[in-house]
Amino acid sequence: ILNVEQSPQSLHVQEGDSTNFTCSFPSSNFYALHWYRWETAKSPEALFVMTLNGDEKKKGRISATLNTKEGYSYLYIKGSQPEDSATYLCAFPDTGRRALTFGSGTRLQVQP
């Protein structure tokens, strides 16, 4: 059974603050690490799919880093805006590589 852990569970920040959260995953048999953003009443949307150790990806104010040797990824949001409020999920292909195993997510609320 894969263990994908995310921290913190929830985060409240003020508009303009920068923030980051963590995803921990098994470091053996690494294939890929996914980040998704899930806004309330919408569908989860992929932010990044990361495959290489040391990978850094960026989309606007959101960026992510990957350390496959120690089994963690960080997601950073620079200058948070209220529209960044969502649950951020990370996911890891399961042992059989048939589907993704998801973490519990970090719920971010950005106060105007």
Place this chain on the structure above:
Amino acid sequence: ETGVTQTPRHLVMGMTNKKSLKCEQHLGHNAMYWYKQSAKKPLELMFVYSLEERVENNSVPSRFSPECPNSSHLFLHLHTLQPEDSALYLCASSQDVGGATGELFFGEGSRLTVL
């Protein structure tokens, strides 16, 4: 329409009813998935189909019965459900099975309430 579409968006059913959830993807993907989101739990994989063949059944009770008639459509047939089956059911698709090479595209989910 584009993307992944799920119907109905909301469903209320009694324990003796039979109903179905429908998922349709217009992305030309080869893999489709059913996930379940219960309150305060992570997304839980239920079924995986690759090229219309079921490749994963994640120990799901037989009261949930999936069907994949073609690579664009996926159904989840529901019968004699229990109140604890109330949850959000999400459908997803990807180009190839597993997520090792590409992202998943999700529908908006079907919110199921079992009375």
